[in-house]
Amino acid sequence: MVSLLCLSLLAAAAAATSPGRLVPFDLLYADGVRAYLARDWARAAELLQRALHSYAGLRAARRACRAACAREEPFPGGPGRWEAALLGPVLQRAGCLQRCLGRRLRPAPSAHRASRAVRRDFERREPYNYLQVAFFKLKKLDQAVSAAHTFFVANPQHLQMREDIEKYRRMSGVKADSFQDLEATPHWEAYETGVQHYDADEYLQAVARLEESLSEALSALEECRALCEGPWEDEDEEEKMQPGLYEAIAAHYIQVLKCRQQCVLEIATKPGRISATEDFIPSHLDLLQFAYSQVGNQTLAAECAASYLLFYPTDESMLEKMKQYRTELGEEAAVTARQSIQHYVQRSLMEKKLIYYAVEHLGETFNDPDLWTPDELIPENLKEKYREDQEKQKQETLDVEEREKRAPLPFEGITVTMDSQQMNGTERVVFDRVLTESECKDLLRLTKAAVEAGDGYRARRSPHTPHERFEGLTVLKAMQLAQNGNVEWRDAKLLLQASEKSRKIVESYFTPGKKLHFSFTHLVCRTAIEGEQEGRMDLSHPVHADNCLLDPEGQECWKEPPAYVYRDYSGILYLNDDFQGGGLFFTEMDTVTVTAEVHPKCGRLVAFSSGKENPHGVWAVSRGRRCAIALWYTHSREHAEQERVKAEELMEQRAVEQDQPDGDKHQGTDRSGRSSSEPRASRRATKPAEQRQKPGLDSKQHPKVLRARDEF
Numbered sequence: 001m002v003s004l005l006c007l008s009l010l011a012a013a014a015a016a017t018s019p020g021r022l023v024p025f026d027l028l029y030a031d032g033v034r035a036y037l038a039r040d041w042a043r044a045a046e047l048l049q050r051a052l053h054s055y056a057g058l059r060a061a062r063r064a065c066r067a068a069c070a071r072e073e074p075f076p077g078g079p080g081r082w083e084a085a086l087l088g089p090v091l092q093r094a095g096c097l098q099r100c101l102g103r104r105l106r107p108a109p110s111a112h113r114a115s116r117a118v119r120r121d122f123e124r125r126e127p128y129n130y131l132q133v134a135f136f137k138l139k140k141l142d143q144a145v146s147a148a149h150t151f152f153v154a155n156p157q158h159l160q161m162r163e164d165i166e167k168y169r170r171m172s173g174v175k176a177d178s179f180q181d182l183e184a185t186p187h188w189e190a191y192e193t194g195v196q197h198y199d200a201d202e203y204l205q206a207v208a209r210l211e212e213s214l215s216e217a218l219s220a221l222e223e224c225r226a227l228c229e230g231p232w233e234d235e236d237e238e239e240k241m242q243p244g245l246y247e248a249i250a251a252h253y254i255q256v257l258k259c260r261q262q263c264v265l266e267i268a269t270k271p272g273r274i275s276a277t278e279d280f281i282p283s284h285l286d287l288l289q290f291a292y293s294q295v296g297n298q299t300l301a302a303e304c305a306a307s308y309l310l311f312y313p314t315d316e317s318m319l320e321k322m323k324q325y326r327t328e329l330g331e332e333a334a335v336t337a338r339q340s341i342q343h344y345v346q347r348s349l350m351e352k353k354l355i356y357y358a359v360e361h362l363g364e365t366f367n368d369p370d371l372w373t374p375d376e377l378i379p380e381n382l383k384e385k386y387r388e389d390q391e392k393q394k395q396e397t398l399d400v401e402e403r404e405k406r407a408p409l410p411f412e413g414i415t416v417t418m419d420s421q422q423m424n425g426t427e428r429v430v431f432d433r434v435l436t437e438s439e440c441k442d443l444l445r446l447t448k449a450a451v452e453a454g455d456g457y458r459a460r461r462s463p464h465t466p467h468e469r470f471e472g473l474t475v476l477k478a479m480q481l482a483q484n485g486n487v488e489w490r491d492a493k494l495l496l497q498a499s500e501k502s503r504k505i506v507e508s509y510f511t512p513g514k515k516l517h518f519s520f521t522h523l524v525c526r527t528a529i530e531g532e533q534e535g536r537m538d539l540s541h542p543v544h545a546d547n548c549l550l551d552p553e554g555q556e557c558w559k560e561p562p563a564y565v566y567r568d569y570s571g572i573l574y575l576n577d578d579f580q581g582g583g584l585f586f587t588e589m590d591t592v593t594v595t596a597e598v599h600p601k602c603g604r605l606v607a608f609s610s611g612k613e614n615p616h617g618v619w620a621v622s623r624g625r626r627c628a629i630a631l632w633y634t635h636s637r638e639h640a641e642q643e644r645v646k647a648e649e650l651m652e653q654r655a656v657e658q659d660q661p662d663g664d665k666h667q668g669t670d671r672s673g674r675s676s677s678e679p680r681a682s683r684r685a686t687k688p689a690e691q692r693q694k695p696g697l698d699s700k701q702h703p704k705v706l707r708a709r710d711e712f
Helices: 002-016 025-037 041-072 081-104 116-123 126-137 141-154 159-170 186-199 203-227 245-267 280-294 298-311 316-329 339-361 380-403 437-453 475-483 489-510 642-658 661-666
Strands: 415-418 428-432 468-473 517-528 541-544 549-551 556-558 569-574 579-581 584-587 594-598 605-609 616-618 621-634
Touching: 025 041, 116 126, 126 141, 141 159, 186 203, 186 280, 203 245, 203 280, 203 339, 245 280, 245 339, 280 298, 280 316, 280 339, 298 316, 298 339, 339 380, 428 489, 437 468, 437 489, 437 517, 437 621, 475 489, 475 642, 489 517, 489 569, 489 605, 489 621, 489 642, 517 579, 517 642
Parallel strands: none
Antiparallel strands: 415 428, 428 605, 468 517, 517 621, 541 616, 549 556, 569 605, 569 621, 579 621, 584 594, 584 616
16 A cells, blocks of 8 residues: 555656756746846846746646646545545654654754764764774773774775774784774674684584574664665755655655665675675575575575575576475475565565656666566666676677687797686786896896885885885886986886886787776885794785785675776786795685696796786795786776886986987987887887877876885
C-alpha cells in the first residue's frame, strides 16, 4: 500500500515538472526593466507585457497539470482520504520525533544543525587530530596515542600523523595497547578475523566470527538507514525555483531512499579506505555456507546457501550445492532463507524500484551500490549504457590480445628474454642489451660523483630497511650537478638518453600508438651496511603494487591515495650485478607466493603494468651496491614528470652554448639528446609535446614538481 502511494506521489511529481514552452517570466521581466531604464519605452512595454503573460501562463499550466494528474493518477481511496492515510501518520511521526528530540536535546533540537563542513570533519575524525596534540601537551601520552591512532586509521594518507605515530612507537613509556581505534566498528574486526580463520581452514572459529560480523553489519546498516531520515540536503547551492508539494515530497523521499541504499557501501568500507568491499553481505553467506558444510552442519549450510540465492538466484555453483544439501537432508526437510536476509532483500528491491522510477521520470541519478540488482528493475536507457560499458570493456580485452602480436622493437640488438607467459603473469617482460657495458660504467660513475657532490640523500639509510644505505638521483639534479661542474655533462646526458630509450621500448611493446609519459625517473643505489646483515629477515623493498595500496588479507588492491593511482607502467633498468641479493620478484596478491624472479645485470630492463596484477618486491641486498634506474610511466599528460622538462631545458641550453662560434670543435656531438642506439630523426629545435603550452593556460603555471623524496 505504502509502495503504491509512493509511486503515485512520484508520478504526480513527474507530471508537474514537465517542461513548458513559455519563456521564463523572470528573464522577460529583467529585460523589460533594463529596457525601461534605457528609456526604450516600446521594447519595455512589449517585454513587460510578455512577462505578465508568461507569469499567467505558468500559473495556468500548474493548475491544469494538477487537475489532469489528479484524474490520471488518482490516489487510492478517493479525494482527501490518501492524505489522511499517508500524511496523517507522517505528521504523527514528525510530532513524536520533535517531542523525543526536545527531551534529549535541550534546549532545542534546531540548535544542533551543524554545517556540512563541520559534519564532514567529524566523519573524517578531525577532532582526534586536535585531541592528540592537546593530550600530548598535557603529558597524557596514552590518551594522545589512542587519539592519534584513531585519526590515522581513517586517514592513512596523512603524512604528518604517520610521522607522529612512528615517534609514539619509539617513545619509552608508551604502552602497546594504547594504539587502539576508539571508533572501531565491531563488524570489521569480526569479519577480518573470520576470514583469517576461514583461510586457515579453522572453520569452527570462522563460523563464530563471521556470524558475529554479519549480525553487527546488519545492525550498523539499520543505524545508518535511520540517520538518512534527516533534514533535506540541497547539494545545489545556487538559487532555484522551490518545488511544489508533490515534487518536494518526492525529491526528499528519493534522497532518503538513495541514502539508505548507499548505507551498504558505508558498512562495507573499511576505515581509512575509499573503496567498499564488493558484495559484502552476500560474501558473508557464501563463506558461512562453506564453513558450516566443513564442520558438518548441513542444515545451517543449506540455510546460508538459500539466503545467498536471494541475491543471485541463477548462480549455478550455489544451485548445485543447494541440490546437494537437499539430498543430504532429505526432500522433506524445509530449507528456507534467513528471515533477516529475506527482509533485507525485499526492502532493498522495493526501494530500488522507486528510485529507478524517479530516474526514468524525474531526471534523478542513481549509482546502484549492488551487483545483484535484477536486470528487470533497471530502465532500458540505463541498460543501454551498461551494454555500452560492457562493449568498451570487451574491446579493451581485444586490444590486450592484439598487443600480443607485437611490432618489432624500435632499436636493433635488443632481445626479449622473458615474456608474460614465461613469468607466470600478465603484462610483464624482460629485455636485455638495452645498454652496453660502457654505458653502464658511465652511469655508475655518475652515481659515485653525485654522492661525493652531495645528491640530497647523503647516503642515508634506506626508507624501507635499516640494513641498507640509499642513494638517489633525479634527472634534474643530475643536470644541475653537471651545470655546476660536479659531474660530466655526457654522463648526465646519458641518464636522459637511457631513460628515454627505455620509455620508447616499453611504449612500443605494451601500448603501441598510445603515448606514454614519464611519471618519475630515479637513479637509485642500495648498499648493504657491513656488520648488519647477520640474521637479517627483511626485504630491500617490501612487496607492493605501484598504483594501488596492496591489501593481502582482503585480496584487494585499493586504487586510492596515497598510492600513485595515475601510474600505468613501471620499469627498472639495471646497471650492475656485482652484489649479492637485490633481485626483483613478483608474487600473488597474498604477497608471499612468488611467481617469477628477475636477476639484475647490466643493460637488463624489466617492465610491467603498475596495477594489482603485478605485486612485486626486492630481495635484501646482503653484500655490495645495487644500482638501477627506476622508471614509472603514465598515459595521463597532466601527471607527466615536470623535473624532466626542466632537465631537458638545461640540456638544450647546454647545446645552444656549444653552438657558439668556438663550438665548431663539437660538431661531432649529437646534441639532440638521442641515445646511441636510437634511429636518427630531424634535429629541428621543436619543443617536446610536454613543453608546449595548452591553449588558455599561463605558461608559467606548472603542476606541482614531484620531488624524489615524495616517492617514499
